[in-house]
Amino acid sequence: MTGQEIFDIAIHIMDEQHETTGATITADTKDYRFRAVDLINSLGQECYTLSDTCQAEDGARPVFPKLRDLQDTAGLDDYVAGVILPYGLAYLLVQGEDSDPGLANTCLQRYQELKAEARRLMPARSFQEIERPYGGLELGEFSRW
Template sequence: MPAPTTTAQRVFDITMGLIDEVNENSGETDTADTREYKVRTLLILNALRGELYPYSDTYNVETAGERPIVSVIQDFDTPIDLDDYICQSVMPYGLAAHLLLDENPASASFFQQRYEELRNNLSKGLPKTAEAITDCYGVGFEYNEFSRW
């Protein structure tokens, strides 16, 4: 399992793209227009991390009977201790929903629904690999005793 590499800054950048707050000329997300969003981002991401941690491939129960919690996101430059798929594909929608809640409730509702859909898909588990099926009955693959009536 590779170490997580996605930072809060990357989640913020993706979110600003989703809510159309990227500077048209420079492509920057850190502008005077997005300053208010950035101030609130770490608080919101820290609320979302606990909800998403049980679905992450970094989830680890160390002591029976104790609910593990992922480390707090302290800054925009340190990798978040959740797997990169969750950080880049699910968290931005949750962040967008929270950032737009007062400003644009219709958009916030769309982003919240998308976040919940993606989060619920995580409950299906991590991707699995295919494996060969072994014939443990010795019947064979082409015919068995019921194949010709």
């Protein structure tokens, strides 16, 4: 998905689209559009580990490939980009506005719920045996104090 598609979904969540045509690029959304790329980059880094596209070198922290403009493709799978990110973006765009504080809270709550659900549904990482350089308490040794 592109940054523009993420932005469009967020604008529809906020109910800021043009009333007749449904267009998201209007005079009313100009300020939102100006801020969207940086906000998507911030949210993208936060959600990158939830995406199937997340890749990291061994021992390195995964880094989200940043968008330069809204026409760039977000390096996230469709679920993270199309379902989770728009709620986070909608929250960041409307927070602090006097128009509807309930909308900001609803978007934030939904964003957090979707992230938690995505984390819960992630496949488990491979199991690795814990090394015990000093031995352990096998066979109940020292079990009575």
